[in-house]
Amino acid sequence: MSLQVAGNVLLKAVELDNKKRYTEALLYYKEGLQLLLDLLKGDVGDKRTSLRKKAEEYMKRAEEIKQIVENLKQEGTFHEQIHIENNATGYSYEKVFGRFLDEDVEYVEIEDPYIRAYHQCQNFVRFCELLVKKCNKLRTIQLLTTADGTEQQKWLTDVTSSLAHHRIHLNISYSETLHDRQIKLSTGWIIKIGRGLDYFKAPETKFSLGVFETDFRTCHETTIDIFHSNNVRNI
Known part of the structure; x- marks a missing residue:
């Protein structure tokens, strides 16, 4: 699986995130992160450190979105x-x-x-x-x-x-x-x-x-x- 494919999936996640389509964005973050983790298992040379950093950033944002969704659900304002x-x-x-x-x-x-x-x-x-x-x-x-x-x-x-x-x-x-x-x-x-x-x-x-x-x-x-x-x- 190429880095470009993972990048495209994560770009879609960010796009949906910016549009506040949070539940959809979570799906793409999850898919994109799995692709990045699969790449990290292989031979990515000097890119390993930067890829790991990117994966950590996307994981953090995915966790933040989960909390946003939960807060909106509790408030009764999710849409x-x-x-x-x-x-x-x-x-x-x-x-x-x-x-x-x-x-x-x-x-x-x-x-x-x-x-x-x-x-x-x-x-x-x-x-x-x-x-x-x-x-x-x-x-x-x-x-x-x-x-x-x-x-x-x-x-x-x-x-x-x-x-x-x-x-x-x-x-x-x-x-x-x-x-x-x-x-x-x-x-x-x-x-x-x-x-x-x-x-x-x-x-x-x-x-x-x-x-x-x-x-x-x-x-x-x-x-x-x-x-x-x-x-x-x-x-």
Whole structure:
């Protein structure tokens, strides 16, 4: 792994840090630091001292950011915003939600009026797959959406049955007036996406990159707002 690759990752971390997108910045600091540490294990000659110094500086900043995030959470003032531009790529559910999903998540509440059409229900399955993979203590998913006929009912029944095999209960309710789109985690994170889970554009063909790996999918323009509330544990 080259020093340039590590440098590019850490530059991205600093960029996100400056924009106060702290939770994203932490991911890049962690990745970049690991790359630097891997380089230090090899033969880097006279660069060893300077690389070690840089690694210590980035480690210190990463620890400072962790404390900033924790302070903002405790104050109830945490807010990050991500704007996805039209036709942007690299915004899979793993990229958007992954850093908030861990073994502390026991309950997830999803409000999205557009879990109705086939592709929207498929998106919901993708999101559930990520939850199961990342949250090994997850036991309940609450979905609030709008009703749209028997096909939707069948698809969501299949999802319910599949989740039950993982000892996760999917509770579905419907609203005719639902408009808001948000995801709440029992750990306090609240993620609001203007388009809900349906922000991917369709792949060009069924054999194009992006059919399965959604980081390759182009996206519709949307805004993601991330908050934290200590009261969410009580939902």
